[in-house]
Amino acid sequence: MTTEKRTSVKDVKNDHYFQKVFDVTCMIPPGRVSTYGAIADFLALGSARMVGWALNNCHSADSQIPAHRVVNRKGELSGRRHFSTPTIMEEKLKNEGVEIQDNVVVHMQELFWHPREMKEY
DNA sequence: GACCTGACGCCCC
DNA sequence: AGGGGCGCCAGGT
Numbered sequence: 001m002t003t004e005k006r007t008s009v010k011d012v013k014n015d016h017y018f019q020k021v022f023d024v025t026c027m028i029p030p031g032r033v034s035t036y037g038a039i040a041d042f043l044a045l046g047s048a049r050m051v052g053w054a055l056n057n058c059h060s061a062d063s064q065i066p067a068h069r070v071v072n073r074k075g076e077l078s079g080r081r082h083f084s085t086p087t088i089m090e091e092k093l094k095n096e097g098v099e100i101q102d103n104v105v106v107h108m109q110e111l112f113w114h115p116r117e118m119k120e121y
Numbered sequence: 122g123a124c125c126t127g128a129c130g131c132c133c134c
Numbered sequence: 135a136g137g138g139g140c141g142c143c144a145g146g147t
Contacts (some may be wrong), residue, residue, distance in 0.1 A: 036130080048128090049128085055128060
């Protein structure tokens with residue numbers, strides 16, 4: 001068999017994909033951060049960009065989605081511009097005890113949380 | 122309807 | 135080891 005093909009987003013309803021991303025994002029423990037790639041990898045759907053695309057619609061979902069806990073692989077707060085203010089993301093993370101320096105999560109490797117760590121699904 | 126960009130990340134040079 | 139290119143999928147121009 002060839003390499004297992006990652007399921008395309010087209011194979012599922014986009015709304016379902018949205019829900020999945022939101023769900024996983026909401027499971028990120030306070031004080032921890034996750035990455036777009038980790039979520040995409042866990043869902044085995046689309047790509048990291050899709051996660052960002054989905055989170056871009058989180059403003060539609062009134063629910064309190066801790067999108068500020070999702071950063072890129074480098075730990076950079078790449079999505080800060082999409083919040084109410086460019087500093088909200090940093091402020092929220094700092095409020096949770098996450099140290100931020102120059103828009104980058106300090107000790108990213110330590111604080112990184114992979115959905116795989118979820119004991120119960 | 123084609124092209125480019127985007128809250129990314131891996132592979133290749 | 136650092137930088138650049140390509141893939142990913144959807145939306146906007």
